[in-house]
Amino acid sequence: MAASELCYLRPKVIANFAITWDGRISTWNRTPANFSSPADKRRLLEIRAEGDAVLASATTVVADNMTMGLPDPALRAVRRARGQGEYPLRVLVSGSGAINPELRIFSETVSPVVVFSTERMPADVKVGLEGRATLRLDRGPDVDLRAMLHVLKEEFGVQSVVCEGGGLLFNAMLRSNLVDEVCLTLCPRVFGGKRGVTLTGTAAEWLPFAVPVRLVRFEIIGAECFTRWSLRV
Numbered sequence: 580m581a582a583s584e585l586c587y588l589r590p591k592v593i594a595n596f597a598i599t600w601d602g603r604i605s606t607w608n609r610t611p612a613n614f615s616s617p618a619d620k621r622r623l624l625e626i627r628a629e630g631d632a633v634l635a636s637a638t639t640v641v642a643d644n645m646t647m648g649l650p651d652p653a654l655r656a657v658r659r660a661r662g663q664g665e666y667p668l669r670v671l672v673s674g675s676g677a678i679n680p681e682l683r684i685f686s687e688t689v690s691p692v693v694v695f696s697t698e699r700m701p702a703d704v705k706v707g708l709e710g711r712a713t714l715r716l717d718r719g720p721d722v723d724l725r726a727m728l729h730v731l732k733e734e735f736g737v738q739s740v741v742c743e744g745g746g747l748l749f750n751a752m753l754r755s756n757l758v759d760e761v762c763l764t765l766c767p768r769v770f771g772g773k774r775g776v777t778l779t780g781t782a783a784e785w786l787p788f789a790v791p792v793r794l795v796r797f798e799i800i801g802a803e804c805f806t807r808w809s810l811r812v
């Protein structure tokens with residue numbers, strides 16, 4: 580597909596993860612992903628600040644108690660200078676729609692929250708999210724991620740999305756060929772175990788095809804290795 584066609588259909592998607600030496604993004608019991616260095620956490624915010632929107636599953640937002648904001652005024656100033664809104668649009672994905680409206684992300688009103696879910700969302704959640712988020716509910720069993728990106732582009736003017744996980748959402752994005760770049764910080768930890776969450780979900784989750792990737796950046800910083808990969812090879 581030509582790059583121009585791609586631009587027309589959907590925003591550019593950059594995913595960002597910290598992974599352990601053995602390829603895990605979390606432990607078997609999904610403890611918060613705070614195993615990377617302060618420098619990596621700072622870089623996460625810098626990468627988040629690149630996007631018109633930041634995307635995560637509701638599972639990850641709960642696990643990591645995320646607000647998806649940008650606490651550093653300097654990053655917000657850079658966005659303003661680029662002509663972007665001060666904060667990225669915050670986008671949540673959940674098939675079940677089992678989302679607690681009292682989550683921190685909804686009380687932190689820095690930028691609008693858009694929830695892409697399905698008609699399976701419980702009625703009380705729909706009511707609870709009124710005034711806190713814009714709902715887009717698919718009729719199918721899952722969210723059509725390609726259509727979601729198209730809506731973000733056409734209706735919300737989003738040209739770039741930073742996907743912050745987790746593994747299952749990333750897996751679903753890869754299956755639909757919706758990822759353009761991936762930032763990976765390799766961290767000096769080993770979590771082990773087949774139930775530890777990998778970059779593409781648990782070890783039982785498989786991709787129906789191999790995804791070719793190309794290394795475009797490589798930097799050793801302290802005990803970690805920051806890498807950036809293109810999926811448009």
Ligand SMILES: NC(=O)c1ccc[n+]([C@@H]2O[C@H](COP(=O)([O-])OP(=O)(O)OC[C@H]3O[C@@H](n4cnc5c(N)ncnc54)[C@H](OP(=O)(O)O)[C@@H]3O)[C@@H](O)[C@H]2O)c1
Nearest residue numbers: 596597605609612636638673674675722744745746747748
């Ligand atoms: N190290 C890192 O950089 C990093 C980054 C992000 C997350 N994490 C960690 O990863 C763990 C969570 O990862 P995970 O793989 O278990 O789960 P996940 O990818 O965060 O979330 C999976 C959930 O996303 C929703 N989902 C995914 N694709 C969907 C689709 N097409 N349509 C509708 N809903 C969809 C579903 O939600 P419903 O169940 O609601 O339907 C699904 O159960 C947490 O421990 C978190 O801390 C680590």
